[in-house]
Amino acid sequence: MKSKSSYLILIYLVCFLNAQYSGDEVIWKAVRSFYNYDTGKAISILNDAKIDYPENPTVHLTWVAARWLHSQAHDPLDITWHTLNNDIDFVIPIYNELIDRFPDDPNYKLYLGSTIGLKARVSLGRKEWLNTLLWGYRGFKIILNVAKNNPEIIDAQLPLGIVEYYSGMSNPLVRWAASGMFGLNPSTVSGEKKILKAAEKGQWSWIEAKGTLAFMHLWINPKPKFALLFSHDLVSNFPKRYYYRVLYTESLLNNSLMTDAYQSLQMLDSMFSDLTDIHKDWYLAYRKYEWALYYYLNDDYPLALSSLDISINNYGAELDIILGNAMLLKGKIHDLLGERSVAIEYYRRCVQLDNYSYAIKEAEQHINKPFRK
Template sequence: MRHVLITFLLLFSTLYSKDFYEGDPLVKKAVYAFYNYEFDRAVIILTDAREKYPDHPGVHLIWVAARWVRSLANDPVEDANTMLESDLALIQPVYEALVERFEYDQTYQLYRGSALGLSARVTLGKKQWLRTLYRAFKGFTIIGDVAEKSPEIKDAHLPIGIVEYYAGISNVFLKWAVELYGLDASREAGLNEMSKAANEGDWAWIEAKGILSFLYLWVEEEPIMAYKHSRDLVAHFPKNYYFNLLLLESMIRTDKIDESYTIIEDIENLSSDLTDRQKEWYFPYFNYEKALLTFHQKQYSNALELLNSAINSYTAELDIILGNAYLLQGMTYDKMNKRIEAKSSYKLCLDCNNFSSAMEKAKQYLKLPYQGK
């Protein structure tokens, strides 16, 4: 499961560049529409931008990404990935020509590398491991060269940070491979690089803040840092359901209880605009967040009811929230003095076998009951 998450984040994180090229205002308009879940509007704008500004370095790849994510929100995953593969094949010769024409501008190489990386997401879905590794490595190699030759392109720090961080929590072989490439295979170095993109990036700051919020909540256990980044994201993209969920958990875990209820109302108002597939993904997340809040309010029966609903309706590919839901379920049972049920929940949490901090907590609470406040 961890491979799916990190690969997706790596491949989707370098889609943007400076507000410098002809057509940037139109592309920026589409990007903001995209992050506010206005997918149809974003695709229409980007289709128009591709025709008007074919030399723009990012418009072709951003168009592909927008069409793919729109399809994921409406269609079966297999259909979305088939379209992604077709669209990437369409833009590959476009980037080959652009790189040749603008050989001194490393931004075009950045997008070319990103397109190659995103193509690995297709082979990953087909479990074609060697092709996935080849495409991902080829794309990252190009991005790494861009970072070395053009350090002023701050957005390139994000994929480098993701690779360093992932290597830092992975096996010795992967650490060795990453260090052989000249990178620092550690969590600290990865967070530092991603923070540079979040604080200084021209476009990658959006994805960087989203990734950092995720990691600070569910891996690093630093909700104050998650609150800082998720608050910025919601301020810029108030209609983004996922960013609001990140902000909600960071508020709950930093004891901003009154503000949490306000965010819950905001999220409920956004729910009607989701597609059916998005509701399948996000409603279990939302129930988990509400369970976390009621747990903090010592309303254990209500928390358990919400957790059962979240777990039973969980369909998302990523199981980080599912693992945390099982963990919280076990903690709730412990507070209700139901030790047998609690241990069963902790074991189910461990079955997720992901890289979240919930795994270590579940091991701890299997040995000794949760007794926190």
């Protein structure tokens, strides 16, 4: 499965925030700012916080993440990767020094592991597959060791749960790696329990944990009521974050709450103009897909197909999860219209994405058996 910025960008950052260090309240203001897309304000806060609270374990990685998110929204990809890589190289020696000064505090090691893990994200973006594996292994090994020795850090359950969940869905080699290399349980059930624990009890990881659970229960293992519960919390706390509004809108649609869904769709439209050009390229396809789903559920197939064509033909997001769902829905509509050959074409295009989503399973079924509403 391809990596997705809005889904994984902040995992390393928020997993280990603990409100016990001088400056945490200031850093939280920055975190709230960049979750609401005000990355410029977040960077300004963190530039000062790095000077005022240099021993705070959170501030340095938060600064890296804020600059990364800002660059993603405004710069070409090559500049984004260059900026992120340089910032990581700047921060790693700071964490090594803090570990030497405070060897009994596990949080500095956790942040070091998280920072090293972000090097894997740089390598992934540059398609340097070996470096992706090596940096990812180095970073996660540090995180895992600290988490096992400090079970009281509930927030650490999130990255462990994500690895267990997705390795449980993967091929035998990946499951072996999760079990043999890291001692984890490659199981979707075990992984989801850890993510849920972080969502319910994590001091800070609840944000990304609920985002992960909403994502899972919309597109991996559909449970519409759970998706609605988690996505509602997210839009309530971060009303300006477009991605969370997308999650909430589809959750409303999948729970047949059509009046609320229509209002949420209108909010997606009104919020769209405030996005940067890069974010507009990402989210146009998402917005059009949500409208297509709304039209489909109201039996307006011409409008649904028109929106789906825009979504599919203008897909600019890094993760192809919505693309797969758009192709599946287009196939279903063509089946309902008696256009079987066109339907099969889109089912096959969906399956070719091979992204572990529930849409793939549905498309495989309907290649052999026409969809009926």
